Amino acid sequence: MNQGIPDPENFLNSLPVQVKCVAVSKTKPVEEIMRLYDLGHRFFGENKVQEMVLKYERLPKDIEWHLVGHLQTNKVKSIAGFISLIHSVDSLHLLETINREALKAERIIDVLLQMYIATEETKYGMDRNELNTLLESESCQSMRNIRIRGLMGIASFTADVVQVRNEFRTLKNTFEEIKSDYFKGDDHFSELSMGMSGDYTIAIEEGATIIRIGSILFGERNYI
Numbered sequence: 001m002n003q004g005i006p007d008p009e010n011f012l013n014s015l016p017v018q019v020k021c022v023a024v025s026k027t028k029p030v031e032e033i034m035r036l037y038d039l040g041h042r043f044f045g046e047n048k049v050q051e052m053v054l055k056y057e058r059l060p061k062d063i064e065w066h067l068v069g070h071l072q073t074n075k076v077k078s079i080a081g082f083i084s085l086i087h088s089v090d091s092l093h094l095l096e097t098i099n100r101e102a103l104k105a106e107r108i109i110d111v112l113l114q115m116y117i118a119t120e121e122t123k124y125g126m127d128r129n130e131l132n133t134l135l136e137s138e139s140c141q142s143m144r145n146i147r148i149r150g151l152m153g154i155a156s157f158t159a160d161v162v163q164v165r166n167e168f169r170t171l172k173n174t175f176e177e178i179k180s181d182y183f184k185g186d187d188h189f190s191e192l193s194m195g196m197s198g199d200y201t202i203a204i205e206e207g208a209t210i211i212r213i214g215s216i217l218f219g220e221r222n223y224i
């Protein structure tokens with residue numbers, strides 16, 4: 001897919017004001033992040049802990065860092081002190097680890113639960129039953145240093161826009177059900193992270209509050 005030379009400013013200005021755009025800067029050097037930063041953008045996402053930590057150390061401290069990729073429990077510690085939002089919580093065990101490291105860092109860490117909505121076997125995330133089990137667990141209810149802010153999902157990588165729309169719609173419906181079943185009266189459960197460069201317009205139409213955009217802002221990547 002050739003999207004031409006990126007014009008980040010134009011793209012960011014074209015988005016509805018209520019949608020937060022996380023600029024996914026994985027594989028891109030700090031100089032390119034600074035170009036967006038100098039336009040006023042402050043929300044950046046990475047999918048690897050090590051890469052995020054290196055960039056965090058070199059870049060201005062008013063950047064909000066979002067982890068969008070799979071997170072291993074043994075890596076939580078290195079981001080606990082500064083991470084703004086972890087999009088990719090896919091097990092109770094991981095959530096418990098985040099809670100523990102957040103306590104040590106004397107923070108409350110915001111997280112999203114990742115739901116599996118694609119047909120592909122390669123995507124991480126929980127199904128509906130696993131989400132319910134996690135939310136109903138005593139352990140989850142007793143955690144004081146995490147705040148569950150909403151759900152995240154990755155749609156199938158397909159040209160079938162009807163399928164992509166259905167997957168986003170499933171995620172939105174699940175979000176609404178979980179909100180009314182488990183978070184009634186809790187305004188913090190309000191975020192729906194869905195949509196990437198290839199499908200963000202559909203995601204916004206289906207109710208995304210956060211989109212995660214890499215290639216449109218930074219150009220194509222040579223590797224994932």
Ligand SMILES: *Cc1c(COP(=O)(O)O)cnc(C)c1O
Binds near residue numbers: 069
């Ligand atoms: C890489 C990545 C993105 C951004 O992908 P683009 O197609 O380049 O916009 C979004 N979300 C996740 C989880 C990613 O790993």
